[in-house]
Each structure stands twice: as C-alpha cells, then as structure tokens.
Amino acid sequence: MELKEKLISSFMAFEESVDVHSDLHDVRTSALKNFETKGFPTKKEEAWKYTSLGAILKNDFSVFPKTDGAVDFADVKKYFLHEIDTYKVIFIDGKFSSFLSSTTHDGLDVCLMSSALTKPKYKMVIDEYFNKVASKDESLTTLNTAFALEGAYINIPKSKVVEKPIEIINFSTGNEAALLVQPRNLIIVGENAHVQIIERHQSLNDNPVLTNSVTEIFARKRAIVDYYKIQNDNLEASLVDNTYISQKEQTHVSVHTFSFGGNLTRNNLNFYHEGEGIDSTLKGITIIEGKQHVDHYTLVHHATPNCESHQNYKGIFGDRSTGVFNGKIFVEKEAQKTDAFQQNNNILLSDKATINAKPQLEIFADDVKCSHGCTIGQLDDKAMFYMQSRGIPQKEAKALLMYAFSNEVIESIKIPELKQRITKIIAMKLGVNMGFDL
Amino acid sequence: MLQIKNLHAKVEDKDILKGINLTVNAGEVHAIMGPNGSGKSTLSAVIAGNENYEVTEGEVILDGEDLSELAPEERAHKGVFLSFQYPVEIPGVSVTNFMKTAINESRKAKGLEEMPANEMLKLIREKSELLEIDRKFMSRSLNEGFSGGEKKRNEIFQMAMLDPKLAILDETDSGLDIDALRIVANGVNKLKSDKNAVIVITHYQRLLDYIVPDFVHVLYNGKIVKSGGKELAYELEEKGYDWIKNEN
Numbered sequence: 001m002e003l004k005e006k007l008i009s010s011f012m013a014f015e016e017s018v019d020v021h022s023d024l025h026d027v028r029t030s031a032l033k034n035f036e037t038k039g040f041p042t043k044k045e046e047a048w049k050y051t052s053l054g055a056i057l058k059n060d061f062s063v064f065p066k067t068d069g070a071v072d073f074a075d076v077k078k079y080f081l082h083e084i085d086t087y088k089v090i091f092i093d094g095k096f097s098s099f100l101s102s103t104t105h106d107g108l109d110v111c112l113m114s115s116a117l118t119k120p121k122y123k124m125v126i127d128e129y130f131n132k133v134a135s136k137d138e139s140l141t142t143l144n145t146a147f148a149l150e151g152a153y154i155n156i157p158k159s160k161v162v163e164k165p166i167e168i169i170n171f172s173t174g175n176e177a178a179l180l181v182q183p184r185n186l187i188i189v190g191e192n193a194h195v196q197i198i199e200r201h202q203s204l205n206d207n208p209v210l211t212n213s214v215t216e217i218f219a220r221k222r223a224i225v226d227y228y229k230i231q232n233d234n235l236e237a238s239l240v241d242n243t244y245i246s247q248k249e250q251t252h253v254s255v256h257t258f259s260f261g262g263n264l265t266r267n268n269l270n271f272y273h274e275g276e277g278i279d280s281t282l283k284g285i286t287i288i289e290g291k292q293h294v295d296h297y298t299l300v301h302h303a304t305p306n307c308e309s310h311q312n313y314k315g316i317f318g319d320r321s322t323g324v325f326n327g328k329i330f331v332e333k334e335a336q337k338t339d340a341f342q343q344n345n346n347i348l349l350s351d352k353a354t355i356n357a358k359p360q361l362e363i364f365a366d367d368v369k370c371s372h373g374c375t376i377g378q379l380d381d382k383a384m385f386y387m388q389s390r391g392i393p394q395k396e397a398k399a400l401l402m403y404a405f406s407n408e409v410i411e412s413i414k415i416p417e418l419k420q421r422i423t424k425i426i427a428m429k430l431g432v433n434m435g436f437d438l
Numbered sequence: 439m440l441q442i443k444n445l446h447a448k449v450e451d452k453d454i455l456k457g458i459n460l461t462v463n464a465g466e467v468h469a470i471m472g473p474n475g476s477g478k479s480t481l482s483a484v485i486a487g488n489e490n491y492e493v494t495e496g497e498v499i500l501d502g503e504d505l506s507e508l509a510p511e512e513r514a515h516k517g518v519f520l521s522f523q524y525p526v527e528i529p530g531v532s533v534t535n536f537m538k539t540a541i542n543e544s545r546k547a548k549g550l551e552e553m554p555a556n557e558m559l560k561l562i563r564e565k566s567e568l569l570e571i572d573r574k575f576m577s578r579s580l581n582e583g584f585s586g587g588e589k590k591r592n593e594i595f596q597m598a599m600l601d602p603k604l605a606i607l608d609e610t611d612s613g614l615d616i617d618a619l620r621i622v623a624n625g626v627n628k629l630k631s632d633k634n635a636v637i638v639i640t641h642y643q644r645l646l647d648y649i650v651p652d653f654v655h656v657l658y659n660g661k662i663v664k665s666g667g668k669e670l671a672y673e674l675e676e677k678g679y680d681w682i683k684n685e686n
Contacts (some may be wrong), residue, residue, distance in 0.1 A: 382526050388509065389519075390511075391515055391541075394509065404579075
C-alpha cells in the first residue's frame with residue numbers, strides 16, 4: 001500500500017486510540033481531508049520544484065511504532081548540550097521518554113503535547129493557540145495536524161526569563177525497518193518573557209526515518225525567543241521541518257538552522273507579523289556533501305509597519321550535494337517603513353554540486369527598505385595561495401576559509417556552549433584541527 | 439642560498455619569464471627593478487609556488503633543493519616568504535588566529551610541538567611593537583578594511599613572526615606614505631641578518647633609500663638585462679626606464 005493510502009486508512013483507528021478534546025476531531029478531520037486531496041508534494045508544484053520526496057516515500061514506513069524503543073543514557077548523552085543545565089523534552093521513536101527528559105511545571109510549563117491535548121486544564125490554551133498559525137492547506141503540515149499527538153508543549157508565562165535552555169530531541173532507534181514520525185510542538189512565550197530553545201532530530205541507526213514535524217511558536221508582546229535547529233542526522237534520515245511563528249509587537253524572534261547531516265532536509269520556516277516594532281532573524285549554515293540535499297524555504301510576512309527582518313544563509317556544497325534557497329519576503333500595503341534584508345551566499349566545492357537560489361520579494365508598500373543579495377562561487381584562489389604561502393596546508397586553508405565564510409552566522413549564536421558545539425561539528429565536517437579554539 | 443637558473447614561466451600561454459638567472463647568498467639584499475609588465479611580480483609568484491604560473495624551463499633551488507615540485511606551503515616551511523603587493527582580505531579570521539595557524543602548521547611540518555600560548559602572545563607583542571602595530575589590530579579580521587599602509591605593515595609583521603630564510607617583498611612600497619615606508623623599512627632592516635636574504639621588488643628607487651641593496655637587477659621583458667650595485671638604482675631613477683627599453 002502506498003504511504004498516502006496507508007495513512008488515510010489508519011486515521012480512524014488513530015482517532016479512536018487517542019482521547020482528545022472533541023473540538024480537535026474537527027481540526028484533524030479537515031486536516032486529513034486536505035492531505036487526502038493534495039497528497040504528498042511533487043516537483044510539479046513550484047514550491048517543491050527542486051526537492052523530490054519520491055524516492056523516500058517508496059520506503060514502507062511504519063506509521064505507528066509497535067515497540068517501545070529504549071536507549072541507554074550513555075549512548076545519547078553526547079547529543080545533549082548539557083547533562084543537567086537544560087530542560088529536556090526527549091522522544092524515542094515518537095514516544096516521550098520520561099527517563100531521559102527533564103521537564104517542569106514550576107513557574108513555566110515544559111512538558112508534553114499529549115498532556116496538553118488531552119488534559120482539561122490546558123483546554124483554553126489549546127483552543128487559543130493550537131493550529132492557529134500553522135498552515136491549513138499545505139499538505140505536509142495538514143498531514144501532521146491530522147495525526148498530531150506528541151511533541152513538546154512549552155508555555156512561558158508573562159515576564160519569565162528562562163535561565164536554562166530547553167532542548168527538544170527526537171531520537172529514532174531503528175526498531176522499525178522504516179519509521180515515519182510526526183512531532184508536533186507548541187511554544188507560547190508570554191509578554192516580556194525570554195526563552196532559548198534547541199531542537200534536534202537524531203537517528204541512532206541506519207534504518208530509514210522520515211520526520212514530518214510541525215512547530216508553532218507564539219511570541220506575545222516584547223517576548224524574546226532564540227530558537228536553534230541542529231540538523232546533523234545520519235544519511236538515512238530525512239526531515240521536513242515546518243515551523244510557523246506568530247510575532248506580536250516589539251518581539252524579537254531568531255531562528256538559526258544548522259544543516260550538516262541527513263539525507264534530505266526541507267525547512268519551511270514562516271514568520272508572521274502581528275504588531276509594530278517586530279524583529280525577525282533567520283540564519284542558517286548548510287555544509288553538506290555526498291548526495292545530501294538541503295532545501296530552505298523561508299517566508300517573512302510583513303503585515304504591520306516599522307518591522308525588521310534579517311536573513312542570512314550560508315551554504316557550502318561538496319560532491320554531488322544539492323541545495324535550495326527560496327526566500328520569500330512579502331510586504332503588505334500597511335507595512336510601511338519595513339526594513340527587510342536577505343542574504344544568501346553559497347560556495348560550490350565541486351563541479352557536480354548544485355545550488356538553486358531564488359529570492360522572492362513581493363512588496364505592496366511604497367516606503368520600505370528591502371534588499372537581497374545572493375552569491376554563488378568557489379573558494380577564492382587568491383586567498384588560498386595567500387594562506388598557503390604562509391605555510392598553511394591546502395586542506396587547513398580550505399577549512400579556515402569555509403569557517404570564515406560561516407563565521408558571521410556562528411558569531412550570532414547566543415548560547416556559548418552551543419557556539420562551541422557548532423564550531424566543533426564544523427571542524428569535524430571539514431576534517432581539521434584548526435590550531436586555535438574556534 | 440637561492441639559485442635561479444634559466445627560469446621560464448608562462449601564464450595562460452603567455453610567456454612572461456624568458457630565462458632568468460639569479461644567485462642570492464645569505465646576508466644579501468637584492469633589488470629587482472623594472473618597468474610595469476616586465477615580469478617582476480611573476481618572478482615572485484613563481485618562487486613562492488603560485489600554481490597559476492607554469493614553469494616551462496629552468497630551476498629554482500633553495501639550499502640545494504629544487505623547489506619546483508613543492509606546494510606553496512612546503513616552500514613556506516622551507517623558509518620562503520612572499521610579502522604580497524595586494525594582500526588578500528580574509529573576513530572572519532583574525533590576525534592572531536591566522537598567525538597561530540600559520541606558525542603551528544610550520545612547526546607541525548618540522549615535527550615540533552605547537553607553540554605554547556604564552557610564548558605565542560609574547561612573540562606577537564614583540565613583533566607588533568617592531569612594526570608599531572596597535573594591539574587592537576590583532577583581533578581584527580585579516581586585512582579586512584585595512585588601509586594600504588596597514589596591509590603592508592601587517593605583511594612585514596607576518597614576516598617577522600615567521601622568520602623566513604628568504605623574504606621577497608613585492609612592491610611593498612606601493613601605497614605607503616613616508617611614515618609607513620619608514621616603519622616597514624625599519625622592520626625589514628631589524629629582521630635582516632647574515633643568515634637570511636631579502637629580495638626587494640620595486641618600481642621606484644625610493645624604498646631603496648631605506649632598505650639598501652647589495653645588488654640591483656633590472657628586469658625587462660622577462661629577462662635580467664642589467665645588474666650592478668646600489669648606484670644602478672640611482673642611474674635608473676635619473677634616466678628612466680626608457681633608457682633600458684632603448685638599449686634592448
């Protein structure tokens with residue numbers, strides 16, 4: 001049976017197995033209907049012109065894992081930023097692992113989506129926020145909505161500054177021959193609150209995994225949200241990340257996406273403005289090789305005056321790897337004095353590597369500052385010779401140049417341990433020891 | 439120390455060096471002068487191992503070893519240093535980190551341990567003072583936004599850090615005002631010893647007032663057409679390059 005049919009036919013059984021608020025049945029049912037009509041996206045659609053899920057969907061994915069995968073702490077602790085100094089919401093094959101997690105209800109909620117969706121005390125919040133910013137017609141998002149059950153639920157009350165970063169990690173164990181997981185995260189950050197969140201998907205063996213995740217983030221007035229996505233999965237794991245962010249006035253939300261691993265990665269990152277004085281930051285570093293594929297599909301919807309958005313994506317593509325950057329900035333008529341900036345720089349290390357870059361600016365206001373720049377190049381010969389003539393071997397010189405190329409984005413990581421971690425991953429990817437602390 | 443024998447080189451099928459012969463001994467300063475397009479910068483690039491230039495004939499021998507098969511970094515490890523006419527900007531890499539990497543890679547190639555951090559700092563302090571470089575400079579991205587003079591001073595600072603056997607200064611005087619010229623020349627003179635050698639490549643005689651050469655060679659049309667002592671530089675300044683052109 002094809003995956004689409006398999007999903008549709010299992011929907012009723014799924015609905016019966018979960019006990020959620022009745023209102024959600026309607027949300028799920030109409031989401032499923034949308035998915036049924038649209039199906040999985042194909043290259044015929046403009047938004048998926050350069051990314052094909054075809055080969056991946058041929059896997060016979062288990063939709064609901066049968067067994068409870070167990071993992072040893074010792075085997076996975078290297079994926080944590082900290083053993084103790086972070087809140088953790090950890091999932092194994094889509095199921096919550098209380099053993100590995102460190103959740104809280106003390107002054108803030110860092111817990112489970114399944115509780116939030118089923119327990120009466122969360123009903124009001126769920127009614128107000130769940131599926132309110134996520135797309136209701138994008139097929140993969142609606143597929144996730146139809147089966148939404150588990151993920152992280154984070155609710156930061158007014159004026160709370162969360163001192164510890166929150167880690168959301170989804171492990172897959174390979175207990176199933178092939179696994180489809182659909183995490184669903186809901187993050188609400190209250191007025192004047194501040195939170196740092198790190199999200200990671202990690203497969204622990206070589207069985208194929210497809211993750212179709214949806215994250216909704218709501219930033220209330222003057223909230224600050226720093227969100228980091230680490231995509232350094234193994235070569236059998238593919239990820240479609242759908243993130244929707246709603247920003248109220250004077251909020252600062254930044255999302256950094258580090259794409260180093262995985263088979264196919266598609267990031268749909270959407271920002272919606274609902275107030276003045278908003279600041280949105282979208283940054284990314286992609287370093288891939290082999291036949292890896294990373295597609296960044298961003299949208300910043302400027303709907304209100306006096307807001308800023310900053311995009312800066314760097315990509316380094318080796319071997320036959322392929323990259324896509326599609327950055328859409330939409331400025332509505334009301335959004336005067338918008339300052340929107342988009343930068344996308346790429347280095348191709350081989351003749352067989354490909355990048356498709358497409359900035360899209362749709363501007364309906366007349367008093368705005370919008371700029372975009374896109375470059376595609378090779379490593380600079382002159383810089384290489386300069387460094388080599390100082391005694392730095394070719395491999396190290398290359399690595400230093402690539403590190404320097406990514407540095408602008410690395411520098412803006414606000415969690416020092418994470419900055420170190422990312423630079424270490426980059427040095428490992430480049431196969432060098434730099435001779436100084438990166 | 440350095441012997442260049444019948445060196446021919448071309449870039450993109452254009453012959454530029456057409457049989458250069460030059461011997462440089464330890465303790466000597468050689469100036470190579472010549473009009474634009476005579477092959478001065480090509481000669482320096484070829485000695486340093488720039489792969490955009492193809493050596494078609496002849497040899498470059500350093501301390502008895504033919505350099506022609508060596509990569510630029512291997513030549514650097516053997517003591518060749520080129521001060522660039524146009525130093526390259528490398529955003530995102532600080533001067534300090536660049537120097538640490540360069541020095542430790544050289545040490546690694548020689549089978550030595552990395553230089554301890556405090557020793558490195560001491561060396562940086564000492565050499566930056568020699569070139570009158572502000573310490574704040576060290577944390578800036580290499581050459582990015584540097585003025586012409588700052589770039590050239592930074593080149594000589596790198597030379598001081600790496601302590602080469604053979605330093606080639608390619609048009610180090612271009613873009614320098616008189617104060618910067620004095621600082622750069624002073625730096626070079628202090629680094630000079632009877633164990634190393636300097637080749638100064640320049641269009642004008644001006645720099646040679648400060649870095650006094652033992653020998654002056656005139657390069658024209660890919661060949662050394664005249665050699666002499668430092669007085670040759672004054673003669674050139676007086677008569678201009680047309681004198682050379684007319685004779686050849």
